[in-house]
């Protein structure tokens with residue numbers, strides 16, 4: 029199963045630039061950004077997707093996403109918060125994309 033977060037980020041193999049960190053949640057700059065500003069918000073423990081996350085952890089994830097998005101709104105005036113599911117989900121570890129600006133090719 030493709031799990032970039034457990035395999036690369038939380039193992040320490042791929043260093044990341046942290047934006048916000050709480051006890052259970054990490055937000056960092058995407059290592060290969062699709063958009064001008066592209067941050068991912070992930071639980072530090074393994075969770076498959078937003079369909080299986082516990083409510084209290086989801087609140088903590090959304091709180092971090094809200095803090096990141098608030099900053100993007102202040103800087104850029106626009107932002108999106110997105111999570112993929114099923115065939116759209118590349119890495120099978122829950123993650124939210126918080127992003128703004130032009131799409132990079």
Ligand SMILES: [Zn+2]
Nearest residue numbers: 031034074121
């Ligand atoms: Zn994982």
